[in-house]
Amino acid sequence: MILNQFLLLAAVLFCIGVYGVLARRNGIMVLMSVEIILNSVNINLVAFGAFRDNVAGEVFALFVIAVAAAEVGIGLAIVLLIYRNRRSIDLTEADLLKG
Amino acid sequence: MTSPVVLAAAASGGDLFVAQNVFFGVIALVMVVSALRCVTTSNVVHAALWLVLVLAGAAAQFILLGSEFVAVTQVLVYIGAIIVLFLFGIMLTKASMGDDDSVATEKRLMASLVAVLLAVVMGVALLDSYSDTRLVIDEPQRFGAVSDAIFSQYIVAFEAVSVLLLAALIGAIVVARKE
Numbered sequence: 001m002i003l004n005q006f007l008l009l010a011a012v013l014f015c016i017g018v019y020g021v022l023a024r025r026n027g028i029m030v031l032m033s034v035e036i037i038l039n040s041v042n043i044n045l046v047a048f049g050a051f052r053d054n055v056a057g058e059v060f061a062l063f064v065i066a067v068a069a070a071e072v073g074i075g076l077a078i079v080l081l082i083y084r085n086r087r088s089i090d091l092t093e094a095d096l097l098k099g
Numbered sequence: 100m101t102s103p104v105v106l107a108a109a110a111s112g113g114d115l116f117v118a119q120n121v122f123f124g125v126i127a128l129v130m131v132v133s134a135l136r137c138v139t140t141s142n143v144v145h146a147a148l149w150l151v152l153v154l155a156g157a158a159a160q161f162i163l164l165g166s167e168f169v170a171v172t173q174v175l176v177y178i179g180a181i182i183v184l185f186l187f188g189i190m191l192t193k194a195s196m197g198d199d200d201s202v203a204t205e206k207r208l209m210a211s212l213v214a215v216l217l218a219v220v221m222g223v224a225l226l227d228s229y230s231d232t233r234l235v236i237d238e239p240q241r242f243g244a245v246s247d248a249i250f251s252q253y254i255v256a257f258e259a260v261s262v263l264l265l266a267a268l269i270g271a272i273v274v275a276r277k278e
Contacts, residue, residue: 001119003234004225006160009127011221013134013153015214020138022210028143028188032150035181036134039157042169050164051234055248058166058240062249065169065176066260070267072181076188077275083192 006047013040027079027089031072038068119236123163130156147185154178165239 013036020033042061049057083089133152140146154177161170249257 001116001123001163001234001236002229003232004229005120005123005127006164006234007225007229008222009130009160011225012131012218014221015218016131016134016138018217019210019214022213023207024138026143028185028192029138029146031188032146032185033138035150035177036137036153039154039177042173043157043160046161046164046166046169047234050166050236050240051232055240055244058169058245059248059253061161061166061169062172062245063253063256063260065172066264069176069181070264072184073267073271074274076184077271079188080191080275089192 003047003051006043010040010043010047013037013043025090025092027082027091027094028076030091031075031079034075035068035072038064038071119163123160126156126159126163130160143189144186147182147189150185151178151182154182163236165236166245167239168242168245 017033017035017037017040020036021030024030024033042064045057045061045064047057049055049061079089082094086093130153133149133156137146137149137153140149154173158170158173158178161167161173
């Protein structure tokens with residue numbers, strides 16, 4: 001195996017995730033795309049950890065997983081609140097802070 | 100960037116390399132296709148199920164990279180907990196809204212432009228800097244080494260993460276609570 005195949009896979013997944021965040025209007029779909037992005041970062045971290053033969057990559061991948069769990073919890077709570085207030089989770093309609 | 104160890108290992112296990120590369124290719128293909136389906140499908144429940152495939156593929160890649168602990172955690176936390184959270188979120192918000200219609204076309208075009216440009220930039224940078232750096236996994240990382248590192252070198256970060264999780268838990272309850 002070469003290091004680059006993992007890095008390129010992660011880059012492709014990252015770009016797919018970015019597309020999802022930008023193109024989708026459904027709040028839950030945006031959160032799912034963020035999960036794809038975080039996963040691609042994890043692949044990068046673990047690949048570099050294996051490459052340098054260092055546990056730091058794995059440790060930080062675990063931290064990223066924990067933070068992602070917290071992020072999903074808060075994110076879904078916010079989406080739920082938006083739904084409760086507006087009966088819709090279309091993010092283009094959530095423009096209260098727009099001047 | 101090739102150390103003597105790497106060269107020796109490369110000389111010995113040729114068959115293993117082929118097998119690893121085949122597995123990598125299959126899993127990577129599945130991951131990319133499911134990720135694409137996940138961000139383009141209009142059914143939100145299907146998107147969550149495609150996301151399961153992406154996450155499982157990532158777990159398989161972690162095993163291929165020799166870090167079983169991260170792979171197990173990935174399955175437990177992501178597929179076990181986060182996907183269930185997503186499915187609950189979908190149910191609670193009746194998120195059957197068709198999402199993709201009318202105004203979305205221009206937005207989708209711009210988003211794919213950004214994604215493709217980003218892919219080109221990152222791809223060129225990666226090919227330029229790591230074009231044939233070999234990666235040899237001769238033995239998996241030990242659980243013990245990982246936990247030793249977490250509980251000694253990274254203990255502060257570990258405690259910070261646990262406080263963060265607690266804060267997120269309380270915060271989610273406070274935000275989502277009915278008045």
